[in-house]
Amino acid sequence: MDRARDGGGPTLIECLSYRLGPHSSSDDPSRYRDEREVERWRQRDPLPLYRRYLERRGIWNDEAEANLEKEMGDAITDAVREGETHPPPPIETLFTDVYFDMPPHLEEQLEDLRSFRRR
8 A cells, every 4th residue: 555655656455345245146145144244344345435435525426426337337238239249159168268277177077068069
């Protein structure tokens, strides 16, 4: 942080935060987390805290947020449309695009997939 504050140029600052939501749409965090714990962390959620800070400084408001949401929504829509013009990638990329050195158990699964597709 000192480097960034001292004008040392772009600086990556890694921050850890609490995951408020589920891991996925099939996850139910209420099975393993107490709602009081979640609520304590919700009060410390950095996004609303930072938004309030920006609003107090006159840097952010509802209009700016609406404009950004529209701009991002349009960009996502354009990217999806562009992506849909291309054929899907080969199924093997489920394996080959993940690891530089594929673990043996996945090499075996990839070979099983290839064998299955040849049949």
